Amino acid sequence: MANTIYRYDQLKELTYEVFSKIGCNHTDATLATKVLLSADLRGIDSHGIARLIGYVRLWEADRVNASPDIKIVHETPSTAVVDGDRGLGLVVAPFAMQVAIDKAKNCGTGWVSVKNSNHYGIAGYHAMMALENDMIGMSMTNASALVAPTFSKERMLGTNPICVAIPAGEEPAFVADFATTTAANGKLEILQRKEEDTPLGWVQDKEGTDVTDANILKKGGVLLPLGSDREHSSHKGYALGSIVDIFSAVLSGASYGPWAPPFPAYVPMPQNMPGEGLGHFFGAMRVDAFRPADDFKKHMDNWIRRFRSAAPIHPDQPVIIPGDPERDFENERLKNGIPLHESVVTDLKSLAEKLNISFSF
Amino acid sequence: MANTIYRYDQLKELTYEVFSKIGCNHTDATLATKVLLSADLRGIDSHGIARLIGYVRLWEADRVNASPDIKIVHETPSTAVVDGDRGLGLVVAPFAMQVAIDKAKNCGTGWVSVKNSNHYGIAGYHAMMALENDMIGMSMTNASALVAPTFSKERMLGTNPICVAIPAGEEPAFVADFATTTAANGKLEILQRKEEDTPLGWVQDKEGTDVTDANILKKGGVLLPLGSDREHSSHKGYALGSIVDIFSAVLSGASYGPWAPPFPAYVPMPQNMPGEGLGHFFGAMRVDAFRPADDFKKHMDNWIRRFRSAAPIHPDQPVIIPGDPERDFENERLKNGIPLHESVVTDLKSLAEKLNISFSF
Numbered sequence: 134m135a136n137t138i139y140r141y142d143q144l145k146e147l148t149y150e151v152f153s154k155i156g157c158n159h160t161d162a163t164l165a166t167k168v169l170l171s172a173d174l175r176g177i178d179s180h181g182i183a184r185l186i187g188y189v190r191l192w193e194a195d196r197v198n199a200s201p202d203i204k205i206v207h208e209t210p211s212t213a214v215v216d217g218d219r220g221l222g223l224v225v226a227p228f229a230m231q232v233a234i235d236k237a238k239n240c241g242t243g244w245v246s247v248k249n250s251n252h253y254g255i256a257g258y259h260a261m262m263a264l265e266n267d268m269i270g271m272s273m274t275n276a277s278a279l280v281a282p283t284f285s286k287e288r289m290l291g292t293n294p295i296c297v298a299i300p301a302g303e304e305p306a307f308v309a310d311f312a313t314t315t316a317a318n319g320k321l322e323i324l325q326r327k328e329e330d331t332p333l334g335w336v337q338d339k340e341g342t343d344v345t346d347a348n349i350l351k352k353g354g355v356l357l358p359l360g361s362d363r364e365h366s367s368h369k370g371y372a373l374g375s376i377v378d379i380f381s382a383v384l385s386g387a388s389y390g391p392w393a394p395p396f397p398a399y400v401p402m403p404q405n406m407p408g409e410g411l412g413h414f415f416g417a418m419r420v421d422a423f424r425p426a427d428d429f430k431k432h433m434d435n436w437i438r439r440f441r442s443a444a445p446i447h448p449d450q451p452v453i454i455p456g457d458p459e460r461d462f463e464n465e466r467l468k469n470g471i472p473l474h475e476s477v478v479t480d481l482k483s484l485a486e487k488l489n490i491s492f493s494f
Numbered sequence: 495m496a497n498t499i500y501r502y503d504q505l506k507e508l509t510y511e512v513f514s515k516i517g518c519n520h521t522d523a524t525l526a527t528k529v530l531l532s533a534d535l536r537g538i539d540s541h542g543i544a545r546l547i548g549y550v551r552l553w554e555a556d557r558v559n560a561s562p563d564i565k566i567v568h569e570t571p572s573t574a575v576v577d578g579d580r581g582l583g584l585v586v587a588p589f590a591m592q593v594a595i596d597k598a599k600n601c602g603t604g605w606v607s608v609k610n611s612n613h614y615g616i617a618g619y620h621a622m623m624a625l626e627n628d629m630i631g632m633s634m635t636n637a638s639a640l641v642a643p644t645f646s647k648e649r650m651l652g653t654n655p656i657c658v659a660i661p662a663g664e665e666p667a668f669v670a671d672f673a674t675t676t677a678a679n680g681k682l683e684i685l686q687r688k689e690e691d692t693p694l695g696w697v698q699d700k701e702g703t704d705v706t707d708a709n710i711l712k713k714g715g716v717l718l719p720l721g722s723d724r725e726h727s728s729h730k731g732y733a734l735g736s737i738v739d740i741f742s743a744v745l746s747g748a749s750y751g752p753w754a755p756p757f758p759a760y761v762p763m764p765q766n767m768p769g770e771g772l773g774h775f776f777g778a779m780r781v782d783a784f785r786p787a788d789d790f791k792k793h794m795d796n797w798i799r800r801f802r803s804a805a806p807i808h809p810d811q812p813v814i815i816p817g818d819p820e821r822d823f824e825n826e827r828l829k830n831g832i833p834l835h836e837s838v839v840t841d842l843k844s845l846a847e848k849l850n851i852s853f854s855f
Contacts (some may be wrong), residue, residue: 209602211572212783241570245602246784285813287805297737306739309733315726326766332725341807359730360720361562364693365676369720372670373734376658380652382794384784388590407796422573423607423745432744435768439751440736444648446702454647455733 136472144219158405165223179319190398206404222253233417234446242421246385249410256296281355286341295379302430308456313374334361380414387412430483515849519820526584537560537789537823540680579817594778602783607746610771617657618671632777638756642716647702654738657668663791676737695722741775748773
């Protein structure tokens with residue numbers, strides 16, 4: 134199965150057209166496009182344009198409001214709750230992160246919990262908005278349940294990612310962006326295409342037995358929390374995923390745990406949802422709220438250089454700083470284009486046809 | 495090797511006497527005792543009275559100041575940096591957490607980074623101070639390096655724990671308190687006493703090979719980050735430990751990474767330390783800075799009950815909420831006493847003799 138390579142600008146044009154056709158205004162369609170494609174640029178292919186058809190299906194099912202009235206519904210000097218009005222998370226999340234940044238300008242830090250939203254793309258985009266303001270950025274979101282807590286076989290949590298972005302001086306920023314599971318769904322999809330098994334410790338079948346079937350989620354199986362099993366501290370991954378769920382949804386009034394709304398539009402909404410939509414949580418901390426920004430950045434440079442030079446096990450594989458692989462992808466793909474799997478191209482063709490968009494595939 | 499059981503009040507009396515003898519005033523000795531023994535009560539034996547002799551040795555080596563002038567050296571409405579003046583972390587940390595709580599009262603949240611401190615006991619004690627104020631509490635600390643980043647064989651990070659404590663209504667609070675490694679040092683010590691091996695995925699030898707030797711740290715080996723190996727996402731545990739290090743030490747001006755000061759007084763201090771002492775980071779968020787506290791607590795109760803009833807793999811092992819095991823320990827040990835390993839009793843006897851404290855062991 135071959136990949137086709139597209140220039141970033143081509144995919145930007147197509148994505149913008151799709152968001153426009155479903156009713157986003159110019160500003161929102163531009164922003165949603167930039168956020169969505171930041172995943173493709175950064176090499177997180179599962180969260181980028183491959184999901185565009187999924188967003189459109191949510192809109193068709195009336196689960197996404199293309200012209201939301203996003204607003205602050207509660208606030209203090211350092212906090213806010215934002216109601217996303219069922220908008221695209223790709224638009225709601227940057228609004229909320231900007232609120233966090235503005236609050237940090239005024240009182241050192243800003244913390245925003247969001248309800249009534251939808252999937253927000255990659256956690257990293259939003260957290261990284263803080264960097265240009267000399268702030269540390271944080272971003273997390275809950276997601277539809279695919280993960281079983283330690284000792285359970287039931288889907289109770291999403292892959293609930295966390296991103297922490299920390300500015301440096303001469304060195305590139307530290308950007309840790311990760312699901313709180315051992316493996317994210319995107320890694321299973323890669324193995325499915327190759328018809329390969331997973332390592333033990335990624336997934337469990339519906340009875341709770343450890344298995345290596347990359348298709349097990351379609352058979353009622355679950356993803357495992359970071360740590361894999363009790364002996365390797367899966368209770369820590371379960372705790373992390375829970376913290377993300379509570380900060381994103383219980384604090385804001387979104388729907389939490391097994392009641393988080395599903396991304397695939399064909400999956401029925403959970404019964405008796407205890408809150409509204411999906412939830413996110415954002416933070417921004419001015420580094421000069423702690424010490425002079427130049428001091429901080431000088432020491433971050435020192436931190437990064439020291440860790441980069443930590444003694445490697447194999448001389449050909451040096452230690453990586455969080456954010457290095459994604460930055461390498463971005464540089465390479467801006468230059469050489471973005472490869473799309475043929476199944477993604479097929480989806481995009483049907484989308485263009487349905488929405489009457491002309492695009493040369 | 496037998497354990498001896500002591501009543502909490504007995505150990506409190508002994509510990510208070512020890513802290514008094516090294517020069518702590520009444521208030522500080524009382525507080526340090528309460529914080530230290532909260533580890534023994536909560537079943538985290540490696541961080542409690544077993545370490546008392548270690549604190550005294552640090553004082554003897556002039557690495558701990560028993561009468562510190564702990565103060566805020568920089569602040570904004572929602573942040574502060576606290577200089578611990580080389581005091582016991584057991585005293586510095588509650589001071590700093592109280593600053594975070596006071597700031598949260600005024601502007602919704604409070605965030606405090608600490609430099610020039612020492613080991614602060616269990617992360618949980620400090621984060622839990624937030625609970626009685628209807629706040630979410632956070633606590634983290636760096637520690638002397640024992641952990642290798644993914645792809646490395648060098649000790650670069652401590653076990654760098656995180657605690658997040660979240661209040662509920664009728665249910666007990668959610669309290670996740672964990673090292674960002676697969677296994678904490680205390681678990682190795684238990685296996686050493688039993689002369690048993692570790693599972694694969696906990697430790698690596700000094701060449702970077704995965705081994706099962708519970709004594710490997712004495713032979714130049716390292717602990718592995720949460721996730722164990724690259725295939726099981728050890729880069730996520732490495733990122734988490736790094737975030738703790740940066741928030742605790744780079745933000746405050748403490749010493750970070752491989753330069754964090756060692757707990758054992760016989761280990762020489764690192765050369766060219768880039769900051770002062772050990773670092774901590776604390777956060778407090780008023781839940782009513784996001785939504786009415788009663789709403790929040792009602793939904794936390796619902797969250798906790800739903801997770802407690804998640805389908806178990808084995809009917810005799812239900813899902814656990816973070817904080818359950820420690821609370822059970824605390825109830826049981828307050829009632830029936832605290833068992834101390836004979837090696838700990840031997841240490842305490844020598845300490846009592848040296849400091850001229852009369853205590854019936």
